[in-house]
Amino acid sequence: SFLLNIINQVIAFIGCVCSWFLVDRVGRRDLNLYGMAFMTVVLLVAGGMALTENPTALKGTIALFMVYQFCYWTTIGVTAFISLAEIATSRLRIKTAAIGILLQNVI
Numbered sequence: 001s002f003l004l005n006i007i008n009q010v011i012a013f014i015g016c017v018c019s020w021f022l023v024d025r026v027g028r029r030d031l032n033l034y035g036m037a038f039m040t041v042v043l044l045v046a047g048g049m050a051l052t053e054n055p056t057a058l059k060g061t062i063a064l065f066m067v068y069q070f071c072y073w074t075t076i077g078v079t080a081f082i083s084l085a086e087i088a089t090s091r092l093r094i095k096t097a098a099i100g101i102l103l104q105n106v107i
Helices: 002-026 028-051 055-074 076-087 093-106
Strands: none
Touching: 002 028, 002 055, 002 076, 028 055, 028 076, 055 076, 076 093
């Protein structure tokens, strides 16, 4: 459990570093769209694998969650804060960012 948590944090860090280069090359809109589509497929496959009680399938589900974590931090995990800062007007930017971060932490 502890080892998986450490691996998960390392994967998140690597995904965040990869996103620095992908945002400029791919673009935020395409990165969000394709990232969300890929993560949806990963979650559907992981859910299907978790329905079986096969230990190998459960290990595959854990591996898919690691893939999901990498994809999340490569795509929408980082670009959400960029979009949040660009959408609001300068007068409402602080309040909009505070509400957005609050809702992200609550959900």
